Amino acid sequence: MQTHFSDADRQKPHIQEADQVLRACVHCGFCNATCPTYLLLGDERDGPRGRIYLMKELLESADDDVETAAKAQTHLDRCLTCLNCETTCPSGVEYGKLLNIGRAEAERRAPRSMGERLGYYGLRKMLVSPARFQALLRLGQTFTPLVPGKLRSKMPAAPVEPGPRPAEERHSRRVLMLEGCVQPGLSPNTNAATARVLDRLGISVTPVAEAGCCGAIDFHLNAQQQARERMRANIDAWWPYVEQGAEAIVQTASGCGAFVKEYGEMLKDDPAYASRAQTISDMARDIVEVLGEAPLEKLEVQANQRLAFQCPCTLQHAQQLGGAVEGVLKTLGFDLTPVQNGHLCCGSAGTYSITQPELATQLRDNKLDALEAGHPDVIVTANIGCQTHLAGANRTPVRHWIEVVDETLV
Structure with a gap:
């Protein structure tokens, strides 16, 4: 794709980066064939x-061209950031990188309405603090009829209790665990189940209370500087344990894992944090990566359930771990049903199901139809956002796959 930036613009780092991505695109359109929103809307x-052309137009336009920025913003907001297009693209276009640049530029040039800004700010403040989120969750569960409809379906009536965790220092092998923001409230058993499964494999889990939100929520709600501040705070919290010999930083939410793996890229221009950020990214492991390298015969499992696995976009497209969970579950003896169009997004996409509820609901229902076609006992997934979004339809039960493994240990 040809670009037309001025010599002055080409001196700007974000334009240099965008120019490189844009020039890789050959207009083939293969990406549209696997884009969930294009398949729904046909636009x-x-x-x-189309979004690449909109971002090109935006970045090449005059700095005061608010109309172009506002037009781009509408369609960029509808993007799920599922990165299915990157998996499909034969030219290796880094669409996600361009999207981050385009969204930040549109936000700068075309400020949102006061209502939108307050809504985004409220979501950020509500979701990134586990204590605040759990307090609001309990309040919402007490006064459910008063909760707005698009939030009401996100509240589990009675999440599975977490149960005890093994002692933290039982084994010579030690990993850290990112506890997450909303997962301790929505699915408190997930991390506890992970600790129990890893304990069976001779690995101790150290939770780091000082590590907070990974930063993804701020970043995807266009508060990118605040997201980088959270990254730096997490690096500071983890670093003493890294120096003491922790071998990995484990995530059970694939969305968090995908984001932590980007710390090195996102802080590459920060001289104080670039090196440590890359080390943290290199240490970030989804729980399936740890189990995939483990002697699974140590896990004596009585697998008696028929499962359908919903592979989150952040696992299969961002982390390139499609098929990994299915492989572990089959090795352990679980019966997995086939799922058509498994590459398509369920519509959760972080806060997307709240900010774009109509599109998210259509995508969710399509995904559930595909998952339920094989008549599973349980749908399992690897990301709390997908789990909550799918469960909100009140159809087939939805769990994190590691919980099912933990419950079937003999």
Whole structure:
């Protein structure tokens, strides 16, 4: 794709980066064939190719061109950031990188309405603090009829109790665990189950209370500087344990894992943090990566359930771990049903199901139809956002896959 930036613009780091991505695109449109929003809406501007043209137009336009920025912002907001297009693209276009640049530029040039800004700010403050989120969750569960409809479906009536965790220093092998923001409230058993499974494999888990939100929520709600502040705070919290010999930082939410693996890239221009950020990214492991390298015969499992696995976009497209969970579950003896169009997003996408509820609901229902076609006893997934979004339809039960493994240990 040809670009037309001025010599002055080409001196700007974000334009240099965008120019490199844009020039890799050959307009082929293969990406549209696997884009969930394009398949739903049939609008070129709501597919990756069209959004790339919108971002090109935005970045090449005059700095005071608010109309172009506002037009781009509408269609960029509808993007799920599922990165299915990156998996599909034969030219290796780094669409996600361009999207981050385009969204930040549109936000700078076309400020949102006061209502939108307050809504985004409220989501950020509500979701990134586990204590605050759990307090609001308990309040919402007490006064459910008063909760707005698009939030009401996100509240589990009675999450599985976490149960005891093994002692932290039982084994010579030690990993850290990112506890997450909303997962301790929505699915408190997930991390406890992970600790029990890893204990069976001779690995101790150290939770680091000082490590907070990974930063993804701020970043995807266009508060990118605040997200980087959270990254730096997490690096500071983890670093003493890294120096003491922790071998990995384990995530059970694939969305968090995908984001932590980007710390090195996102802080590459920060001289104080670039090196440590890359080390943290290199140490970040989804729980399936740890189990995939473990002697699974140590896990004596009585697998008697028929499962359908929903592979989150952040696992299969961002982390390139498609098929990994299915492989572990099959090795352990679980019966997995086939799932058509498993590459398509369920519509959760972080806060997308709240900010774009109509599209998210259509995607969710389509995904559930595909998952339920094989008549599973339980749908399992690897990300709390997907789990909550799918469970909100009140159809087949939805769990994190590691909880099912933990419950079937003999």
